[in-house]
Amino acid sequence: MTENTQQQNSAPITELPTQYAPAEVEGTLYERWVERGYFSADAASEKPPYTVVIPPPNVTGSLHLGHAFEHTLIDALTRRKRMQGFETLWQPGMDHAGIATQNVVERELAKEGKSRHDLGREEFIERVWQWKDESGGQISGQMRRLGDGVDWSRERFTMDEGLSQSVQTIFKKLYDDELIYRAERIINWCPRCLTAISDIEVEYQDDDGELVSMKYGEGDETIVVATTRAETMLGDTAVAVHPDDERYKHLVGKQIKLPLTDRTIPVVADEHVDPEFGTGAVKVTPAHDPNDFEIGQRHDLPNIAVMDEHAVITVPGPFQGLDRLEARSAIVGALRAEGRIVAEKRPYTHSVGHCSRCKTTIEPRLSMQWWVKVGPLAKAAGDAVRDGKVAIHPQEMEKRYFDWVDNLHDWCISRQLWWGHRIPVWYGPNGEVVCVGPDDEAPTGEGWTQDSDVLDTWFSSGLWPFSTLGWPEETESLAKFYPNSVLVTGYDILFFWVARMMMFGLYAMDGTPPFHTIVLHGMVRDQFGKKMSKSFGNAVNPLDWMDKYGSDAVRFTLARGANPGVDVPIGEDWVQGSRNFANKIWNATRFALMNGATIEGALPPVEQLSATDRWILSRLNATVAEVDAFYDDYQFAKLSDALFHFAWDEVFDWYVELSKTTFMGGGEAAKVSGRVLGEVLDVTLRLLHPIVPFVTETLWTTLTGRESLVIAEWPSDSGFRDAGAEREIETLQQVITEVRRFRADQGLQPGQKVPARLSLDGTALAPHEAAIRQLLRLQPEGEGFAATATLPVSGATVALDLSGTIDVAAERKRLAKDLAAAEKEKAQATAKLGNEAFLAKAPDNVVDKIRGRLTKADGDIARLQAQLDGLPQA
Numbered sequence: 001m002t003e004n005t006q007q008q009n010s011a012p013i014t015e016l017p018t019q020y021a022p023a024e025v026e027g028t029l030y031e032r033w034v035e036r037g038y039f040s041a042d043a044a045s046e047k048p049p050y051t052v053v054i055p056p057p058n059v060t061g062s063l064h065l066g067h068a069f070e071h072t073l074i075d076a077l078t079r080r081k082r083m084q085g086f087e088t089l090w091q092p093g094m095d096h097a098g099i100a101t102q103n104v105v106e107r108e109l110a111k112e113g114k115s116r117h118d119l120g121r122e123e124f125i126e127r128v129w130q131w132k133d134e135s136g137g138q139i140s141g142q143m144r145r146l147g148d149g150v151d152w153s154r155e156r157f158t159m160d161e162g163l164s165q166s167v168q169t170i171f172k173k174l175y176d177d178e179l180i181y182r183a184e185r186i187i188n189w190c191p192r193c194l195t196a197i198s199d200i201e202v203e204y205q206d207d208d209g210e211l212v213s214m215k216y217g218e219g220d221e222t223i224v225v226a227t228t229r230a231e232t233m234l235g236d237t238a239v240a241v242h243p244d245d246e247r248y249k250h251l252v253g254k255q256i257k258l259p260l261t262d263r264t265i266p267v268v269a270d271e272h273v274d275p276e277f278g279t280g281a282v283k284v285t286p287a288h289d290p291n292d293f294e295i296g297q298r299h300d301l302p303n304i305a306v307m308d309e310h311a312v313i314t315v316p317g318p319f320q321g322l323d324r325l326e327a328r329s330a331i332v333g334a335l336r337a338e339g340r341i342v343a344e345k346r347p348y349t350h351s352v353g354h355c356s357r358c359k360t361t362i363e364p365r366l367s368m369q370w371w372v373k374v375g376p377l378a379k380a381a382g383d384a385v386r387d388g389k390v391a392i393h394p395q396e397m398e399k400r401y402f403d404w405v406d407n408l409h410d411w412c413i414s415r416q417l418w419w420g421h422r423i424p425v426w427y428g429p430n431g432e433v434v435c436v437g438p439d440d441e442a443p444t445g446e447g448w449t450q451d452s453d454v455l456d457t458w459f460s461s462g463l464w465p466f467s468t469l470g471w472p473e474e475t476e477s478l479a480k481f482y483p484n485s486v487l488v489t490g491y492d493i494l495f496f497w498v499a500r501m502m503m504f505g506l507y508a509m510d511g512t513p514p515f516h517t518i519v520l521h522g523m524v525r526d527q528f529g530k531k532m533s534k535s536f537g538n539a540v541n542p543l544d545w546m547d548k549y550g551s552d553a554v555r556f557t558l559a560r561g562a563n564p565g566v567d568v569p570i571g572e573d574w575v576q577g578s579r580n581f582a583n584k585i586w587n588a589t590r591f592a593l594m595n596g597a598t599i600e601g602a603l604p605p606v607e608q609l610s611a612t613d614r615w616i617l618s619r620l621n622a623t624v625a626e627v628d629a630f631y632d633d634y635q636f637a638k639l640s641d642a643l644f645h646f647a648w649d650e651v652f653d654w655y656v657e658l659s660k661t662t663f664m665g666g667g668e669a670a671k672v673s674g675r676v677l678g679e680v681l682d683v684t685l686r687l688l689h690p691i692v693p694f695v696t697e698t699l700w701t702t703l704t705g706r707e708s709l710v711i712a713e714w715p716s717d718s719g720f721r722d723a724g725a726e727r728e729i730e731t732l733q734q735v736i737t738e739v740r741r742f743r744a745d746q747g748l749q750p751g752q753k754v755p756a757r758l759s760l761d762g763t764a765l766a767p768h769e770a771a772i773r774q775l776l777r778l779q780p781e782g783e784g785f786a787a788t789a790t791l792p793v794s795g796a797t798v799a800l801d802l803s804g805t806i807d808v809a810a811e812r813k814r815l816a817k818d819l820a821a822a823e824k825e826k827a828q829a830t831a832k833l834g835n836e837a838f839l840a841k842a843p844d845n846v847v848d849k850i851r852g853r854l855t856k857a858d859g860d861i862a863r864l865q866a867q868l869d870g871l872p873q874a
Contacts, residue, residue, distance in 0.1 A: 020405045020539035020586035022550025039149045039711040041089035041477040050086035051481040058097035062803045063142035065524040068542040072555045083714035093156035098420040098457045156468045158460040165438045166467035167421045172437035173637035177591040184291040189365035190355040191311035195416040208347035215340045225283040231327040235306040237286040243269040287366040316673040370414035380407040384513045394564040412485045420454030462500030465514035484515035491520040527571030552692035553579040562636035589699045595663045596674035613676045614725035625717040661771045683715045728764040731794045757781045759797040780856035819864040826857035
């Protein structure tokens with residue numbers, strides 16, 4: 001534990017409102033933190049740096065539970081590091097979200113009966129900036145509601161001037177190093193968004209379609225192929241078979257008739273074909289399928305595109321002008337009329353790619369695009385993890401990372417949009433191609449035009465860890481805060497974003513990776529483990545829960561569910577439970593303040609402390625050490641759970657209750673307990689602060705009179721332990737718990753007083769008689785005392801006079817019935833565990849469960865027998 005060195009700004013306040021009202025304090029507190037500059041990072045500071053970038057939310061977005069979850073974890077890490085004395089930078093900003101933002105503005109224009117083409121490129125981009133200024137970025141205000149401790153003075157946007165310079169710089173560098181090139185390849189095309197999208201922006205789902213088997217060729221030279229996209233047969237330029245397939249060796253090299261056209265196509269032998277799948281023959285459409293494109297390259301086949309950018313058929317003839325789905329039906333009908341349909345399967349469920357933005361079915365399409373040659377970049381990204389430069393947490397996620405970077409295809413980075421970083425390449429009238437860096441003059445003159453495409457959004461966000469710090473300029477911030485200390489992000493964008501940042505960071509920053517540690521978390525789901533979605537009716541606006549229960553309650557619920565790499569279920573009743581926890585903290589601190597809890601002066605020497613005081617201080621230090629270990633291992637759920645149980649169970653339910661007797665007695669003992677309770681609350685509130693900042697700030701500043709928990713010292717483990725005191729208080733807890741259970745079993749009300757004789761002599765419990773009587777509502781024995789129930793617990797004996805409070809005969813009958821059930825349970829569990837055949841076959845978790853049942857049965861038998869023995873004979 002540490003002494004807080006902040007200056008007091010006033011005398012400690014000893015009164016708090018009777019109830020905690022989050023809405024009355026959260027907004028005011030947050031603005032005070034920002035105004036005082038607590039979250040501002042100083043690049044000139046001599047403190048060690050701790051840097052985390054926010055995964056930049058889309059400018060079109062609003063705070064959802066996934067954001068709230070991720071931001072809670074990052075905020076907890078950065079608040080703790082700030083308290084530990086680090087110069088902490090949590091870098092905020094937003095992504096321009098090319099496709100999503102352009103779609104939003106185009107929808108706005110459509111309401112006016114206009115399209116972007118009516119405005120022209122420059123005016124449309126101005127319109128997008130106007131929308132961004134007026135409507136974009138509402139998430140910033142929502143982040144303040146959550147309590148995000150970001151440095152707002154450093155807020156960046158992926159289209160701002162500095163980041164645009166970074167984008168141009170790295171494009172030019174990659175181009176000059178021949179790592180960016182332009183080529184005609186198969187890409188994922190969205191006919192709705194009218195742009196290429198990357199592989200990782202394609203969402204696959206099982207759709208019901210049709211599988212049609214159709215006959216190509218004539219007579220002895222016929223071959224059957226199957227397809228789910230019959231419309232693409234108009235662009236077939238070959239049929240492929242495996243070289244070793246004896247069925248088709250006589251056809252390899254021959255030309256066969258392509259139905260519905262006046263063309264013939266060759267039969268080629270290619271090892272890509274699986275002879276065991278279907279007929280062992282596949283149609284080859286190089287302009288509309290990535291695998292077919294590769295076959296076409298190997299066999300020098302022509303590429304025939306049969307659809308335009310809207311997925312409308314362009315081949316002259318009866319199908320021209322039809323949408324792809326209309327054409328599919330028409331072509332199958334025409335083939336059927338010619339007797340070429342061999343088999344049809346409907347519905348045929350298969351995996352189909354959809355645009356992650358608009359959910360339109362993707363159309364593979366041959367297109368001239370810009371590409372990043374990722375081979376050397378991806379190798380460096382993989383080696384950085386293999387060599388230990390970057391750690392992935394949890395470690396089991398490394399395999400997914402390697403599966404991706406080790407098999408990464410070249411990255412299509414051009415997008416057919418207007419909103420975004422325009423590709424800095426100019427084409428001249430005589431075929432010249434000039435790449436222009438930020439310090440270069442663009443070529444001018446007749447016939448020179450700039451490439452009309454923009455860059456993939458992930459291209460600019462891949463520069464985020466260093467572009468936000470001023471790169472390519474050698475800024476003070478870049479020198480201080482790069483590389484980042486940790487990246488906290490969802491495993492779902494491991495490939496979208498993390499791999500991009502790794503490749504670009506290592507490339508641009510001379511082999512220095514963008515972060516030391518990658519912490520991957522899961523997705524937030526509802527309490528039943530189901531994905532949250534508006535269509536499912538289970539989506540939650542976290543602001544609604546914040547309004548209802550307070551931001552701390554939402555944060556604590558999310559942190560308590562954050563096991564590394566695992567999805568997080570959350571339900572409203574859990575948030576209610578966290579709100580109750582905040583109220584518990586409030587009420588306990590209020591009680592402590594009213595009873596003289598203080599942090600003034602040093603802690604009393606050990607010899608002046610009671611066993612109860614020594615126990616709680618020992619447990620406090622153990623908790624500090626435990627929480628530190630969990631933080632360092634990014635075990636947010638475990639550290640939250642440890643704090644919850646220490647604060648609620650040990651501090652509030654036990655120490656505060658045990659101290660009431662001392663406070664009632666007054667004198668020096670009460671002063672000692674007041675100082676110990678103040679210390680415990682001081683440290684506990686500091687430990688809780690990174691996760692529940694608002695309620696802890698209010699209580700801590702009231703308790704201490706000091707400026708702010710945000711800049712308070714993080715507690716440290718003083719090393720104080722007292723195993724003897726811990727054993728003594730554990731025994732005391734056992735006695736109180738057992739007698740409380742007995743009272744409840746007898747149907748006694750919690751506040752009902754009962755005469756009792758306590759036999760504590762010779763035990764460690766002797767000094768605690770007053771506390772035992774206070775907590776158990778036990779009156780001293782008076783005249784006529786009759787011990788109708790005797791409970792031997794932990795070496796002590798508690799005799800109770802229950803005359804007139806229970807029906808002894810009925811109670812003996814009830815206990816006997818429960819005892820018989822427990823003995824039956826024990827017999828069944830013992831029999832199973834003694835069955836070697838069962839043990840050999842049963843899974844470990846089943847055996848462990850039965851062992852647990854046996855242990856519980858033994859405990860129940862001992863407890864019930866003791867209660868029976870303690871009752872008088874009926």
